[in-house]
Structures are given as C-alpha cells and as structure tokens.
Amino acid sequence: MKLFLVCASALALSAGLAQAKTFVYCSEASPEGFDPAPYTAGTTFDASAHPIYNRLTEFKKGTTEVEPGLAESWEVSEDGTEYTFHLRQGVKWHSNEKFTPTRDFNADDVLFSFDRQGNAENPWHQYNPGITYEYYTAMSMPELVKSVEKIDDYTVKITLNSPEAPFLANIAMPFASIVSKEYADALEAAGTREDLNNMPIGTGPFKFVAYQKDAVIRYAKNPDYWGTAPIIDDLVFAITPDAAVRLQKLKAGECHLMPYPAPADIEAIRADTNLKLDEQAGLNVGYLAYNTTLAPFDNPQVRKALNMAINKQAIVDAVFQGAAEPAKNPIPPTMWSYNDAIQDDPYDPEAAKAMLDEAGVSDLTMQIWAMPVQRPYMPNARRTAELMQEDLSKVGVKAEIVSYEWGEYLAKSMEAGRTGAVILGWTGDNGDPDNFLSVLLSCDSAGEGGANRAFWCNEEFSSLLKDAKVTADQAERTALYEQAQVVFKDQAPWYTIAHSTQYVPMSAKVSGFVMSPLGDFTFETVDIAE
Amino acid sequence: MVRFILNKLLYLIPTFLGITIIAFSFVRILPGDPVLLMAGERGVSPERHAELTAQLGYDKPVVMQYFDFLGRLLQGDFGTSLVTKKPVLDEFMALFPATVELGLCAIILATVIGVPVGILAAIKRGSWFDQISMTTALVGFSMPIFWWGLLLIIFFSGMLGWTPVSGRISLLYYFPTPTGFMLIDSLLSGQPGAFKSAVSHLILPSIVLATIPLAVIARQTRSAMLEVMGEDYVRTARAKGMPQRRVIGVHALRNAMIPVVTTIGLQIGVLMAGAILTETIFSWPGIGKWMIDSISRRDYPVVQSGLLLIAGMVMLVNLLVDLTYGLINPRIRAS
C-alpha cells in the first residue's frame, strides 16, 4: 500500500514537471540570512549575494577578473585614490507582495549600501541587534574609504585614503552588494526593518520567493534582469548537510547539482553515466606554519630541512584521497602571478638529515598542532599530523601532536612565543594575491590580531607586497608577487601542503554550469535537458 | 481538581528556575569564544574583539548576565542567534512544527502497533506470537537508531528507490505553510499528490524514531496486562464465568491502560533524544538538528534558550501526563 502511494505520487510529480524548468541545487548548509553584508560564510553568499544581488563590479564568470557590474565603467585618478563609477541605467529592482519599486537603481542605493556598513550613525547600521559587518572590517574598508559621494543620479565617486590596487576586486565581493534604498525606506515606514534580511529585494538574476528554515530556499527567474536572463524558471536550494545524502539525492534525481562530495565518492561519481563531474583547483592552500621567531626554527636551513623530510605526496594520497595538488607556493596555481618556475623542495630524508646535522640540530623535539575541524583546504588535520610525525621520526625529529577546541586553536596559534608548528590554511576572498600574501605572511599581520602564524617578518618580502599593493598595472604587480614567492620559497616559513581540488557532481542533463575559482555556486547560465 | 492542578504548577516553578540556571551556566562554561569562531582563520584585533564581546553583552559580570537573561525571558525575549542574528524564539517556532510532526507520527505509530501487540502477547502468554513479538521488541529496544536509519536509507532509498532520501516533501511542490505541519499544509494546498509526497517523506524517519518507543510500549503494555489479569477482581470475573473477551475488554484493559498512558507520556523525552539522531540522519529541519549545529557553532543564545524551551516542553508534557493520570485514577488526586 505504501509502495502504491509512493508510486502514485512519483507519477503525479513527473506529470507536473513539464511546464516550468525547475533547477534543484542540494546546498550543504543553511544561509545565515539574506543580507550579504553582515555574514561571512560562502553558503550564505551562494543563497543571497549571487542569485539576488549585484555589485558595482563583478567577477567575470569562471575567473577572478573584474568586469563591470552595476557600474558600466569607471575612472581611476592618477594617484589611485579616486574612483569615479558610471552607473548602469534602467536596472530594475525586484518586487514582492509588500513592495513594488517606483524607481530604477541609482546612486542613492550605492551610497546607502556603503554608508550603512561604514557609518555607525546610519540608522540601518544596527537594524538587527548584534549585527556587525565583518567583511567590511576585514577588508580594511573603514580605514580605506574616505568618502562615497553622489555626483549625479548615475555617477558615484569613492575616495580612498591611500591607493589600493585590489580595491576593484574588493567591491566585487559579496559584502559590497547593492541593496535598495527605497526598499529600506519602505521597511522603515512599515516598522519591519528585519525584512531586509528575511525578504530581500535585489537587482540580480533571481528573485527571492521563500525560505523555510533549514529546508528549502526558492527563487524565481527575474525576467527584467539587466544582464542575460537565466534559462531556468525556478531555482530551488534543498538544504542537505550530509554529503552522502546529497549524493543519494543527486542519484535519485531529487536534485540536479551538489557541492562538496565526499572524496571517497569521487570514483563512483565518475563511473556513473547519469552523472558528470566538474573539477577545478580550489583557491586555497593548506600549510604548516613554523614559529620563525623561536630557535631552532628561526634558522631557514632548519625549516627547509624539515620541509624536505615530509612526504607531500603521501599526504595528498591519504588525507585528500588524491583530490588535491601538492603545494609549492603559498598561493594556488589558479591565481594570477602564481610562480610556476619555482621548484619545490624535494622529499629527501637523507639530505634533510644532513642539513639538520649541518645546522647543528640534533635530538630535536617539536609540536605539531592539528586543528580539530574539517576545512575545505584540510579534510583531516589529525591524519596529516600523524603522517608528518612518522616522516619526521625518520630524520630523528620527535614530534608530538596537539590540538585544541577550534576557537581556542585559532587564538592560541596566534599567541606570540607559541611552541610548535601549526596546521592551518586559507581560502581566498577576492582572487587577489594580496589577499593571501599580505594577510598570511606580511610583517603587519605578524602581530596580535593578524593571521601570520609563522610570525614571519621578512623586510624584502613585505616591501615587495607593499609596492605591489599601490601599483595599478597588473603586469608590474605580477612581477612583484612572483619575486615575493621566490623569497618565500627560499626562506621557507611554511611547509606548504596542498591546494585541494573542488569537485562539483551534477546530473548529466545539466549544461552551462561554470565553476568559480572563488568557490561560488551561481546558476544564471545553467540549463537542464528534458 | 483545580487545587491538584495548581499544586502541580507551583511545584514546577522551582524546577523551571533550576532549568534556567543550568541552561545559563552550562552555556557560560562552554569553552570557546563565539567572537573568535566568527573571525575564523582571519583573526581579530584585540580592540575589535573587545568591541564585539561588549556588543554581544558578554563583558558584564556573569550574575548580571543571568539576571538580564531572566528578565528578558519574563518579557518573552529568548535572545538573538549569534549566527543568523534572528530571534531565537522565531527560529524555534519555525523548526518546532517539523519536530512535532515527526514526533507525533512516531508516537502514534508506536502506540497503534505497540498497544495491540502488547495486549495480544499478554493474552496469549507463552505462545509463539508472544515470544516472537517480545523478542522483536527487545531487538527494537536495543537498536542503535542512527545505524538503523542508515540501513533503512541504504535499503529502501538506495536499493529499492521506494522512499525519498531526505527532506519533508518533494521540492516540486510549493505552497504556503501556515501551520508548519507538512501533512496538514499539503492537504490545505489542494495540490494533487502533495499529501502523498509528504507522507512518503515521513515514513522512514517516523519508523526510525518510533522504534524504541514502540518496543517500550509493547513491553509495558504486556506486563501491565499480565499484572492486571493476575489481580483478584479479574480472577473473580473470570471465575464468575464472564467471557474472556469481556473480562479483558472491560476490566483488564481499562486498568492496564493507566501505566501504559504514563509510559507513552514518558516517551517524549526519549523522542527528543531520538529526534536529534533521526533529524541528523534524514536532514530533517527540526530542533534536534538545530541544537546540534548550534552547539558546534557556539551559538550561545540558541543553545541556552533551546535547552530551556525543550526542557520546558518536556516538563509540560509530563505535567499533562500527570494530570491525565489524575483524571483516570482519582486515588492519585487525593494523595
């Protein structure tokens, strides 16, 4: 009887399917909210910033290059501090049952979107209790932005305090999504300000329809989209946290595409003719950071010797199940300015031992810190640490593995005078090399509140980064970053582990999906064959 | 009767205060710092850290924080989630119907099967039916349900393709959900097939969640029946030549049901624990999964108020059981 019910409902389903093209994406977590500015998780941006909103500049699909978005064009002043944006005209805002826009997108919206994040006096700064603008702060926008001015309805001038080459990439990031001033005013009047976060109105390719917490998000195609309108009619996010369940649903045809398959399932997915698999090197790096201020790890030769003692390929095989590229540079190969000419230190325990002897180091004991959580750049830190431990013991180094609760791990690993080398990693925000190198390895970030867990401060390296940051010309910047990578390899503050590969399994019926090096999932170009 | 109820309610107040203290203090001694977790690999400057901590209200003395918490509770404010920045109560209310729907289906399933099986087993004590059903019940009682759920998924969804893998209804259906109960909402929607789809999504999770209560109820019913059937008045009735059916129907059953009702009521706590596992396995958007996620994200306000709401609910159900018990059995009321 139950079987009959199920069959009957399946029939009913397939009958109802033909009219509209519904694309189902099995997402891996619930969005934190639908206002992109206060949040930091990629999942949230996939559900908010990408389908619903646009930014002044956008990342060209499938790349980290910046292209015009809501700003059709822009000029940068000679000294690199004044950006004049010419806004696109005729861009329509979405509508919902409570709000119908009376005007198109204009400069007021841009001003509002930036001011509410940067200006604590703005009534919308704290429209929900406890709201903070973490990305705005993290990208140094409060220090960087001097003013955002409206020249006329379709021209906006942003003045910076100092030149900043990655600025155009920064404002292509989700936190800089443009929200509607008119909608905000309407909500203000209705006394329902929290709806900015619950019932978003944007200019993007999809309109928000409904969200059932922890279960489903629904979007509909925006027929008035200023860019190329989506092919599918409805977009559905089915929130499915478990990777095995996601795959099961994909196989059963309950969804069309899924993120983050379990590495163990990759082979089976490849073998399944009903599925196909896109793959791309992820914009990330996993590393082991020595404390370069503590003897004997202050000696580059010792660090290099240890690096040569660890078998990288074994880690890639056992921990990443092969789904990663061994890392030789601190930035991933998909990023511009990646210096492919650099040779990785070979795995050579004999030579490593000799180098340690030469440096006068014997009977070395050290700690390896293994993080307690799984991250995109590091599926299993504990297992990685165990492999390192075994390799190091072969060159006479005794390693002890330690771990802490995740929050504590992050804090303790940044305490000056930390003993031990720390396993950690990074996933890029905006595709700019500065977002890796400055954040993780510059002198500025080696202190409290920074993220340079090697505490490595190299004058030459840091000045190369500084020069690159104020240079507008990309070719010049590339040369500077390439040189910085040479310094990095020579000094070896990290043991670079791997850049994990990103896999996207999807139904064979899906076409037009473009993988983003930034790890975003966007669906305006996808189509499903009947 | 009114006095009985009032007494019970008064008795609950100190317990409830105790629950608030536990929920509050447990959450406060959880290691980890929500601000650090929010910042992630990027790190956070000491100034910003202090600023955020103050904004979240975690810089005040702990006792003050507790009274703040209590004061806000009295005004119906359960705090705001650190992760989603939404009121905890709203989130709870959004997810609660899903858990209730699952829990109710499970308890109904368990009762509808468990009680008759228990009665039959007691009547036919020692028969093959008794032995098989009680062995099965013991297996069910010993079941690690997280494993059981995985097996059912492998078999029914993976190999046979009979039931959907997870979720509450096929995503092709879209309709407003005024009650939050998918079974009711799908009926109200009037869309063909929607109700069936909702039912098919409920089957496996309900079976998994019902497994242990079903076993407990069947066993409890059987032993309650046996006990009652050994009582003098039943023997007397029998000796007087009353037909077996009538003896059981009139005398034994009614009296045996008193402890069974209690047992069913007490399964609510068991159900909540089971819901944590079941919801995790089936990606069921309910409060069990929500609590687990919030614990690992150190979302203090959610864990705190979630514990409180769940414990309060269990308490309420226990109270209802007590009251029902008092209704069926006047002797309890007097004492």
Add this chain to the structure above:
Amino acid sequence: MSDTTVKLSDAAIRRRMLAEFWFYFSQNRGAVLGLVVFILLVLVAVFASVLAPHDPTVQYRDALLVPPVWQEGGRAEFLLGTDAVGRDMLSRLIYGAQYSLFIGIVVVSIALFGGIIIGLLAGFYGSWVDTVIMRVMDVILAFPSLLLALVLVAILGPGLTNAMIAIAIVYQPHFARLTRAAVMAEQKREYVTAARVAGAGNLRLMFKTILPNCLAPLIVQATLSFSSAVLDSAALGFLGMGAQPPAPEWGTMLAEAREFILRAWWVVTFPGLAILISVLAINLMGDGLRDALDPKLKRS
C-alpha cells in the same frame, strides 16, 4: 525471603538465595543466551590482542576498502574487509568490544555510586535535604538525556573520558530516585527500627542495614543503564563527540564510515551490528535479572 523461619547461618542464607536466583534466571532461555553472549563478549575484549589478526590502527595502504572475504575482491587476511584507510575491520571490531565494556562499566559505576549516595542522603534525612536533592534531580531529568550529554561533552571537550562522565551524570538521577524510594519504604520496616533502637549509627544504618535490602531494583537498573550507556556513547561517537578517531569505538567507526554508506556496506553494517548484538545481550540478561529478582512477577 525475610520470613525464612528455619534458623540458618548467613552464608547458608546467601547460598540459598543465590540458588533460588539462579533457578529463576536459568528458566529464562533468553537471559541465559544473553549471558552466554555477554561472557563471549567479555572474553573477546579480554583476549583482544590474541584474537585480533591485525593491529586495529595499522593502515594497510595497499588494501583500502577491501570487501569481506566471501565477496568478490575480498582477501583472506581481511575476513570482514578493511575500512577507508586500510585497517582490518575484524580487528577493529574485536578491540571495539573493549571500549564498549569499559564504557558500560565506568558509566554504571559512577552513576551507581553517585546515585546511591545521593539517594541515601535524600531518603534517609528527608525534609529539606530531600526536597533540594530531588528538585535538582528533576531538573536534570527534564532535559532529554542525549541532549544534556551532548552539551556536557561540549563543555568538557569531546573525547571518550568526557563522554563517559557526561553519560554517567545524566543517568545518575535514576539511581538516586530508586535508592531514595527504596530507602523510604524500608525505613518504616521493623528491622530498621530495631537496628536503630539497638544503637546503630546513621552510616551503619544507611549502608549496612538499609542498602542491602534495596539492591534488587538497583541491579536491574544498572543492567539497563549498562546497555543504554553502550548505546548513548555510540551515539555520541556517531555525532563526533565521543571517542575520537582512530580509536576503534563502534559508534566512532560508524561516524567515520558514514561517507561510504553507498560504496562499502561492510564498514557501515558491522559496527552497528556489533552494537546491536551486545546491547541486546545485556538487555536479555537484564530481563532475566528482573524476573528473577522481582518477587511480584515470580508469584504469577
């Protein structure tokens, strides 16, 4: 039992009680079967190092996810196959028995000890001591056990020891309530009054006079808790809050195996089966114990 009229020595009484107990216990076939399985389990745990064909943590890198021997592709040296990193399933399951028994024993001991002390205090002293203690127990019982254990483990940090402590804390009120109820019932009996009149101190009254007479329900509850402890610790392991990998604890093994659910049925099936069988055996024993110790059921 208390109304034995023939004068017998203490030892003889005890022997007779045991014989009587065994008589009722052995009549229950299920209970005997449970006992046998349980003894086997203990033996497996004790002699794990002799029985296990492999070290449970050694990873055979050339034998990842090898199926059980009877299936195509199986290898004779791995009877029940290997897991994702090439560890022998059979050896891990054998060593896992140690964990489960250990967890059961530790949890029950802590909960029993704590519960008895608290229950004795409450039952013996009554008045406000009783009220406060029982209120606290009410509060603990208001939380669903697994949820409370989860929060406790989050506080103490994930790991086997902490999981055991957390579960013991959550179970302890059941013992406290039972002890209290039994103490209150026994306290009114004549033999207690007699002992009191004879000048027995409070401690002596509590532990030597009253406690031995309340043991039966406690033993039954302990058996039940033993099996629940095995289940709950496995559940915590499954949620990643119990024993940490690479420990071959059954629940943790299941959690690690979950991603292979569609690819390698054996890594999911066997640990769960092991949990089920051991819990079932203990519960069968518990049923037998209850029947043998509960005079009410004996009568019928």
